[in-house]
Amino acid sequence: MGFIVRVLISAVAAMFTAYLLKPAVKVENFTTALILALVLALLNVIVKPLLVILTFPVTIVTLGLFLFVINAIIILLAAKLVPGFRVDGFWWALLFSIIMAIINSVLSGLAGSN
Structure with missing residues (x-):
């Protein structure tokens, strides 16, 4: 049940973030946002750890700021x-990933999910 709530929160955050960045980022409808949330969850589980391991020296040198670049690539x-x-x-x-993370965090706090 927690996974479904997190995906729904991510879909709402993606819709709102796309609305804020309207000319440059587009999400057609809520179904697309749900698919996007599922794909992002899958990419964060499979691809992101691999990218973090491969870019670990750069991440250390930039004091973790390179993780923003990895999020933008995702x-x-x-x-x-x-x-x-x-x-x-x-x-x-990059801007989409930062704003979506903030909105996702706020919505998760409001929903009371961990």
């Missing part, structure tokens, strides 16, 4: 995989 990869989700470039993907 968003760009999701944009390639999910039809109906579009991001105009790397910087918009």
Whole structure:
């Protein structure tokens, strides 16, 4: 049950973030946002740990700031995989990932999920 709530919260956060970044980021509808949330969850479980391990020295040198770049890469990869989700470039993907993380955190706090 917790996973379903987290996916729903991520879908709402993706819709709201896309609304805030309207010209550069587009999510067609809530179904696309749900698929995006599932794909992001899958990419965060499979691809992100591999990228973190491969870029560990760079992450150490940049004091962890390179993790933002990894998040942007994950968003760009999701944009390639999910039809109906579009991001105009790397910087918009970076901004999308930061804003979505903040909104996701606030909504998770309001929902009371861990």
